[in-house]
Amino acid sequence: MTVSVVRTKEWAFPVPPAKREVVKATPEVDTGKPPVLFVPGFGHGAWVFTEHWLEHTADRGFPAYAMSLRGHGNSAPAPKADMRAYAHDVAQVAASLPSRAVIVGHGAGALATAHALSRYPAKACVLLAPVFGGIGTALRNPFLCLPALFGAGLRLPAGQLFSREVPQNTARAYARRMGRASGKAQRQLLWGRDPEDPVGDPPILVVGSPDDRIVADNAVRRVARRYGGAPLLFPGMGHDLMLDARWREPIDAILDWLDKAN
């Protein structure tokens, strides 16, 4: 594991502050379980987790938090944000929680989370359908990604995000609520830096679906391998596992894993 001690560039240019949306669901009784922080991906806001997962997590005794990265959901607009600013947002919210947090990052939010792990010693981490970028991901969806290269938003059509089990109206309503990440951050998905090694050696679980039409199966496996494990896969689900018809299965598996890890 390499350690980055000298960070003169970060010190000389700190990320500017931003108002961030954080939604919270508290368990009825304090069970002493660690807080779980959900980090949505590009275009997504905290709302994707408040639909089902946030309450469910609290029901199972974990204090649950969902945030929106700057420029997303109800966080302050940030058209010039870069990946570092998103990672900074994750570390800021995690450090503000009452105790060491479990961070669950989805999509490109998983990449922001992976970057944040080198700046905050998470209790544990779950990378959900992680979009770690690179040319492969872009080639898989050339018609979505090409315009994004020139500054347009990454289009996330309902058909790509959800399985067929989600009623079409619901899926379309979800897709309409999607925003977009900054152009710079989108480009950084292609040629951004790899995340540094995590600090504090947190256990890391990678979760995905072989039927995800945004992230390829082997991309999920590659991320899992990087963190020394095999991914937990949920066939038949779309990229947005937390909004899919069978949303219970992955979140229950994640919380079971957390219960066991503690």
Add this chain to the structure above:
Amino acid sequence: MSYAGGDSGPATAWRNGSPVYDREGTVCVIGAGPSGLTAMKNLREEGFGVDCYERETGVGGAWNWRHDRSPVYASTHLISSKPFTQFPDFPMPDDWPDYPKHTQVLAYLDHYADHFGLRPHIWFGSEVVRVEPAENDRWDVTTRSTGGYGTERTHRYDAVIVANGHNWSPKLPEFEGLDTFKGEVIHASAYKDAAQLRNRKVLVIGAGNTGCDIAVEAAQQAAKCWHSSRRGYWYAPKFALGRPADQVNDLMLHLKLPLKLRQFIGQKTMKSTVGDLTRFGLPAPDHKLYETHPIANSQLVYYLGHGDITPVPDVKLFHRNSVELKDGQEIEPDLVVMATGYQPVFEFLDPNLLAVDANGRPRLALHAFPKRFPTLAVAGLLQPDSGLFPLVHWQTVAFARLLKLRDSAPGKAASLYRKLESEVDKSWTDAKVKDSSRHWFEISHLTYLKALERLIQEARP
């Protein structure tokens, strides 16, 4: 209050007729200030148990103004901006100001202790009386209730990290006639609030950061303020080019500019922003930038320019009603504030363990690791040109890794210790630092961090 576990069963060893309770697998941390807290967190992260002894009833050490050893005064703010002050893995809230106030620093440390669940491992109200070597590089630590009440208890630990701070034992220079002086003389440690200065004629001795802060408050509150300094200094503004000045400075480091060029640019910038201070009667700096501990104070120059601070040279001697200065001038203050700094003190350690010389200077590799005692370290004994917390964080990470390596790869650990011992007298400053009683633990943050980074990488299993 109950004591650390392990003393409920029978004692496993004896020392001078008293029982010693074994705390195997546990490291003792002395002090729950910023250095002690980060030591605990990092040792726990590497899998060690920790017992921390804290003489006060709260965390935060010097930053907790309730503590009787705290040097903090009402207006204390950070001198280094947030990126240099926060722990590298626990950012301060980004909506805090660039230079947070001491109450915010304490809130940050309190939150750090809670966030990482450190409080259950801290024995508040316990002071360490003695730390003595035991067999197999282990340590017997004797503690008692703060203030000397109750009985002493001795526990045996695998390692000890000393984090008792170095800004609590006032250093008072001796002046001829000081005992006959009729006015009030206090050390800066007794200065808590600007109300102490109101309507008085104040002489502030010392141009360190504290001395400058107090001189500024005297300019605002007192009837008259003299500020005595030994030599001319570079008074850096806290903001330059619209940003915290230390961030501008680190931009130069990021660009890897050589020291000479950084000094040239820095001095040019100071001349164009702060200007020529000899106009106000201050002596010109007798050294280049970066050759003394940096002073960051934007207001001092402002009040000099308004005539609210009268700069004066060093004090020669005290008379009954006046103070005579080196230039023969006599002034009549009724309050003298000695902002003459603090001395590091390790009252519970045999000076030989840290190889302390006649001037109170321990001989430590990287200002942290004593010779011959691989399981003993001093955390935070640094006077950096930036914030201290990140440096102590990495010091304690290095110590924890070295301890772990002693178990997993003793041979490799031994060779690393040998290398460390060869660096005992090495200094970690870029420029040659002017002599002062504390210059020996002055460091340049980047040079020092690079050395720590190398050590941490090498201590990889």
